[in-house]
Amino acid sequence: MIYLTGASGFVGKSVLNYFLGNCVNVSNRGDECKIDSSSVVIHLAGKAHDLKNTTKSQEYYEVNTELTKKVYDSFLASNARVFITLSSVKAVADQVEGELIEQHQPNPVTHYGKSKLLAEQYIFSKEIPEGKRVYVLRPCMIHGPGNKGNLNLLFKIVSKNIPWPLGAFENKRSFCSIDNLMFIFKELIEREDIPSGIYNVADDESLSTNELIQLISQSQNRKAKLWNISKKFIEGVASIGDKLHLPLNTERLQKLTDSYIVSNQKIKLAIGKPLPVSSREGLLKTFKSFNN
Numbered sequence: 001m002i003y004l005t006g007a008s009g010f011v012g013k014s015v016l017n018y019f020l021g022n023c024v025n026v027s028n029r030g031d032e033c034k035i036d037s038s039s040v041v042i043h044l045a046g047k048a049h050d051l052k053n054t055t056k057s058q059e060y061y062e063v064n065t066e067l068t069k070k071v072y073d074s075f076l077a078s079n080a081r082v083f084i085t086l087s088s089v090k091a092v093a094d095q096v097e098g099e100l101i102e103q104h105q106p107n108p109v110t111h112y113g114k115s116k117l118l119a120e121q122y123i124f125s126k127e128i129p130e131g132k133r134v135y136v137l138r139p140c141m142i143h144g145p146g147n148k149g150n151l152n153l154l155f156k157i158v159s160k161n162i163p164w165p166l167g168a169f170e171n172k173r174s175f176c177s178i179d180n181l182m183f184i185f186k187e188l189i190e191r192e193d194i195p196s197g198i199y200n201v202a203d204d205e206s207l208s209t210n211e212l213i214q215l216i217s218q219s220q221n222r223k224a225k226l227w228n229i230s231k232k233f234i235e236g237v238a239s240i241g242d243k244l245h246l247p248l249n250t251e252r253l254q255k256l257t258d259s260y261i262v263s264n265q266k267i268k269l270a271i272g273k274p275l276p277v278s279s280r281e282g283l284l285k286t287f288k289s290f291n292n
Contacts, residue, residue: 001024001025001037001038001039001040002015002019002024002025002038002039002040002041002042002189003024003025003027003035003038003040003041003042003080004016004024004025004026004027004042004044005026005027005042005043005044005045005067005071006043006044006045006046007024007026007027007044009044009045010142010144010146010147010149010178011044011086011142011178011181012044013146014144014178014181014182015042015044015182015185018182018185018186019186025037025038027045035074035075035078035080038078038080039079039080039081039082040080040081040082040083040084040189041071041075041078041080041082041083041084042084042085042185043068043071043072043083043084043085043086044085044086045063045067045071046063046064046067046068046086046116047059047060047062047063047064047112047115048112057111060111060112060114060115061111061115061118063115064112064115064116064118064119065115065116065118065119065122068085068119068122068123069119069122071085072085072122072123072126075132076126076129076132080132081131081132081133082132082133082134082135082188082189083132083133083134083135084135084137084185084188084189085119085123085135085136085137086137086139087116087117087119087120087136087137087138087198088112088113088116088138088139089138089139089140089200089260089262090108090110090112090113090116091106091108091113091114091116091117091120091138092104092106092107092108092113092117092138093106093107093108093109094108094109094110094113095258095260096259096260096261096262098261099261099262099263100200100260100261100262100263101200101263101265101266102138102197102198102199102200102263102266120136120198123136124136124198128196132196133188133192133194133195133196134196134197135188135194135196135197135199136197136198136199137181137184137198137199137200137201137267138198138199138200138201138262139176139181139200139201139202140173140174140175140176140200140201140202140260140262141173141174141175141176142175142176142177142178142181143175143176143177143178143282143283143286144177144178144179144282144285144286144289145178145285145286145289146289147178147286151212151283151286151287152290154209154212154213154216155216155287155290158213158216158217158224159216159220159290161222161225162225163225163226163227164209164210164213164224164225164226164227165227165229165234166209166227166229166234166253166256166257167210167226167227167228167229168228168229168230168231168234169209169231169234169256169257170208170210171208171209171257171258171259172206172207172208172259172260172261173206173207173208173209173258173259173260173261174202174203174206174260174261174262174264175202175203175206175207175279175282175283176201176202176203177203177275177277177279177281177282177283177285177286178282179276179277179282179285180201180203180275180276180277180282181201183275183276183277184199184201184267184271184275187271187273191271194270194271195270199266199267199270200262200263200264200266200267201264201267202262202263202264203264203275203277203278203279203282204264204275204278204279205278205279205280206259206261206262206279207279207280207283209256209257210224210226212283213226214226215280215283215284215287216287218284218287219284219287219288219290219291220291234248234253235250235253238250238252238253
């Protein structure tokens with residue numbers, strides 16, 4: 001029996017589909033934490049990062065921190081043996097130099113990241129009882145068929161056959177296929193040899209925005225249109241955008257061209273098996289789903 005919160009979200013729906021043969025007790029917001037009849041708790045309910053900045057800061061702490069505390073305390077008091085919850089790489093850093101590893105000193109900037117970090121700290125402030133296993137997963141951008149996140153916005157731009165003007169910028173970003181995440185869930189649930197702890201979750205290979213655009217074009221059987229306009233010229237346009245409030249400004253340019261590489265070595269070593277889906281294979285599957 002799996003006790004699941006957040007079943008209405010993208011990851012929650014994927015859990016329901018992936019573990020279809022298992023009995024799943026659903027509690028969308030964890031309001032009833034009666035989990036004694038379950039052997040596994042998968043806590044996914046949370047307040048997602050609001051890129052439009054319309055969410056009140058307190059909402060992040062009410063859901064991401066306090067609700068997690070409530071569900072975790074109920075797990076500790078129950079007969080359930082496995083607790084899995086999703087944190088985020090943003091609980092550690094919004095920008096990364098080099099490669100993000102689990103030992104990186106957390107310094108979140110946003111209320112979203114801070115609320116996730118507080119939940120992590122609460123979980124590991126308590127001694128884990130013998131016979132129980134606790135896993136906090138820090139995924140980077142999760143993607144898969146049906147997900148309507150930032151990748152879908154990039155897909156819509158490329159689908160209009162508009163040339164990508166930032167081809168001269170080379171960056172690398174990590175992504176997390178929903179198929180790989182479900183595989184990791186299954187391994188954590190079924191095996192008793194994987195130690196409790198915090199684990200980054202990402203696909204094996206990080207890709208550049210240019211490579212993403214090429215994959216989007218491939219999913220539509222088209223050739224990618226990349227313009228290698230001078231970086232200095234683009235940066236100059238962005239600085240003008242700061243003053244004139246244009247769509248392209250310095251902050252947006254940084255977000256489009258920054259690198260964010262996440263190491264998945266700790267979880268891979270713990271599992272001792274390769275992830276089932278490659279970065280390109282997973283992203284291509286995601287992009288093809290957007291065509292439908």
